[in-house]
Amino acid sequence: MTTKTLIKVIWYALLALLILLMLAPIAWMISTSFKPETEIATIDVNWIPRNFTTENYERVFERFAILRWTLNSLIVSSAATALVLLLDSLAGYALARMHFAGRSVIFGIILSMLFVPMQITVVPLFLMFAEVDLTDTYLALVLPVGANVTGVFLMRQFFLNIPYELEDAARVDGASTLRIWWSVVLPLAKPALTAVAIVTFLSTWNSFFWPLIATRTDASRTLPVGIAQFMSLRPGQAQGAQAYGQAMAGAVIAALPPIIVFYMLQRYFIEGISMTGIKG
Amino acid sequence: MRVIPRPRAGATAGESSHLYSRWTPYLFLLPYLLVFLAFRLGPSLFGLAMSFTRWSIVGSPEWIGTANYDLMQIDPRLEVALKNTAFFTGLTVPLLVILSLALAIFLNQPHKGRALGRIAAFTPYVLMSTVVGVLWTWLLEKDFGLVNVYLEQLGIAGQPWLVSQDVAMYGIILTTIWWTVGYGMVLFLAGLQDIPAELYEAARIDGASSWRLLRHITLPLLAPTTFVVLMLTIINSFQVFDQVYVMTSGGPGTATLTLVQYIYTTAFQNLRMGYGAAIATLLFAILIVFALVQAYLYRRGVTGTASQ
Numbered sequence: 001m002t003t004k005t006l007i008k009v010i011w012y013a014l015l016a017l018l019i020l021l022m023l024a025p026i027a028w029m030i031s032t033s034f035k036p037e038t039e040i041a042t043i044d045v046n047w048i049p050r051n052f053t054t055e056n057y058e059r060v061f062e063r064f065a066i067l068r069w070t071l072n073s074l075i076v077s078s079a080a081t082a083l084v085l086l087l088d089s090l091a092g093y094a095l096a097r098m099h100f101a102g103r104s105v106i107f108g109i110i111l112s113m114l115f116v117p118m119q120i121t122v123v124p125l126f127l128m129f130a131e132v133d134l135t136d137t138y139l140a141l142v143l144p145v146g147a148n149v150t151g152v153f154l155m156r157q158f159f160l161n162i163p164y165e166l167e168d169a170a171r172v173d174g175a176s177t178l179r180i181w182w183s184v185v186l187p188l189a190k191p192a193l194t195a196v197a198i199v200t201f202l203s204t205w206n207s208f209f210w211p212l213i214a215t216r217t218d219a220s221r222t223l224p225v226g227i228a229q230f231m232s233l234r235p236g237q238a239q240g241a242q243a244y245g246q247a248m249a250g251a252v253i254a255a256l257p258p259i260i261v262f263y264m265l266q267r268y269f270i271e272g273i274s275m276t277g278i279k280g
Numbered sequence: 281m282r283v284i285p286r287p288r289a290g291a292t293a294g295e296s297s298h299l300y301s302r303w304t305p306y307l308f309l310l311p312y313l314l315v316f317l318a319f320r321l322g323p324s325l326f327g328l329a330m331s332f333t334r335w336s337i338v339g340s341p342e343w344i345g346t347a348n349y350d351l352m353q354i355d356p357r358l359e360v361a362l363k364n365t366a367f368f369t370g371l372t373v374p375l376l377v378i379l380s381l382a383l384a385i386f387l388n389q390p391h392k393g394r395a396l397g398r399i400a401a402f403t404p405y406v407l408m409s410t411v412v413g414v415l416w417t418w419l420l421e422k423d424f425g426l427v428n429v430y431l432e433q434l435g436i437a438g439q440p441w442l443v444s445q446d447v448a449m450y451g452i453i454l455t456t457i458w459w460t461v462g463y464g465m466v467l468f469l470a471g472l473q474d475i476p477a478e479l480y481e482a483a484r485i486d487g488a489s490s491w492r493l494l495r496h497i498t499l500p501l502l503a504p505t506t507f508v509v510l511m512l513t514i515i516n517s518f519q520v521f522d523q524v525y526v527m528t529s530g531g532p533g534t535a536t537l538t539l540v541q542y543i544y545t546t547a548f549q550n551l552r553m554g555y556g557a558a559i560a561t562l563l564f565a566i567l568i569v570f571a572l573v574q575a576y577l578y579r580r581g582v583t584g585t586a587s588q
Contacts, residue, residue, distance in 0.1 A: 011386075011389060011391055014386065015393055018401060019396065021458075022403060025404075042424060043424060045426070087312040087315060093308060095309070098300065098305040100306065106309065113320050116320075117560070119543055120324055120327040120557070121319070124324075147316045147320035171299060177304050206409060208521075212525075223408065224408045224522075244421070248415070255411050258406045259403060269406075270402070
């Protein structure tokens with residue numbers, strides 16, 4: 001009885017410590033973002049700002065196109081997700097349910113690209129898009145996402161496991177293959193489509209390396225690339241404090257929407273991630 | 281969209297030997313394959329070819345054979361980048377695997393409030409890399425950063441985290457662990473769900489202690505998951521870039537210069553595209569070695585024994 005209680009007390013103490021360690025940095029980010037410059041550069045820890053101000057946010061909106069970056073990120077991530085769902089469910093269906101010459105060779109070549117790091121494609125991609133003058137456009141950010149491998153793999157795996165009878169029934173009714181894919185197979189594939197959609201949207205939303213290279217102006221700059229600019233506000237230690245208030249305000253603006261969406265949809269998030277993590 | 285292929289007429293159930301026309305599979309594959317060829321396979325091969333050229337963004341490429349690879353062998357910055365990347369990976373991977381496994385086991389205990397712990401542990405992973413970088417640059421600030429302020433209050437000397445060559449990499453590692461530990465935890469939690477509860481019950485009836493349950497049931501049955509987490513973490517660690525770019529840009533000096541950071545600097549700041557492509561090829565070679573080791577171990581049944 002007493003050891004059991006003791007274990008429980010220790011467990012809850014550790015739980016509290018864990019929650020604190022994981023969430024305190026985020027709380028501190030929010031707290032700093034509402035402080036004036038003078039209150040930031042001190043060794044006094046005020047979790048609640050003593051001189052509450054929204055000045056940092058006003059400055060951020062004034063000096064940076066942060067809303068434009070967010071809009072760019074939304075457009076690019078949505079377009080990339082739609083593209084991936086369309087291409088991968090078509091290709092995955094063919095690879096899983098149809099017989100044709102070269103199927104395993106094609107699938108093998110697609111899968112082999114899993115081992116090729118995307119960094120190797122970045123220099124050629126940049127030169128290709130520069131050649132046709134399409135760097136710094138949405139197209140340059142969206143199209144390479146359409147070439148992803150995990151989505152095709154996941155869709156194929158899913159299609160392998162749906163029963164043939166449903167397709168056969170539709171075929172007897174005279175439906176075309178495209179029609180069967182659209183109105184029989186896709187509705188069944190909702191779990192896989194959801195997982196692929198979430199993972200594609202998230203990875204595009206968070207993608208940094210390629211957008212950093214491909215974008216030049218606010219017209220196409222995505223949120224992660226924009227946020228990185230806040231650190232260039234930090235020329236030396238002396239000016240640091242002034243910059244951190246604005247940097248934290250920018251970080252809060254970028255961080256809150258995903259956190260809120262995550263708290264609302266956390267089950268789908270975690271399912272999507274464990275599904276692709278294990279199988280990809 | 282215009283790219284949707286149309287199935288041929290006659291691809292109906294009427295012809296029992298032909299469920300679909302001969303070309304239907306290719307038409308289904310075509311849209312993806314075009315994009316795949318143009319933006320993945322093509323650039324990969326192009327990148328490989330580029331590594332044998334000298335190519336600055338102005339002017340035309342010049343074929344120089346293996347000169348880039350010869351240069352790599354005597355490039356001191358590349359050596360530093362390799363060492364830094366190996367050091368980062370060597371420290372981050374074991375810490376991440378152990379901590380995320382411990383977190384998963386801890387948050388799998390049947391106590392109320394564990395869901396809260398899981399959500400808290402996963403929350404940092406929801407943040408984009410550059411937000412994490414900006415946030416931790418502030419937390420690790422030398423004089424007023426929260427980490428140093430609390431360390432001083434505990435009587436421990438604060439560290440010049442990101443501004444000293446000696447400790448900058450530890451700052452990056454700390455940041456990375458906070459950011460990604462929840463990801464490994466989720467994978468481990470999924471692995472724990474797959475362990476049948478009867479195994480524990482049976483062992484308990486036999487009087488096994490909690491320690492023995494962990495040692496003889498949980499850990500062996502988690503081996504496949506551990507393998508996956510290990511491989512994912514190694515691959516991600518070798519490609520570390522975002523945090524480094526935001527927090528230190530590879531500095532101070534070359535203290536946090538990693539392989540991908542060096543590719544970025546070489547190709548896109550110094551505009552030595554050919555040499556950048558050669559370093560990217562080296563990264564590919566390193567990752568393929570890990571992939572081969574992984575495939576070999578997998579065949580050997582290191583993970584197979586414990587899975588179904």
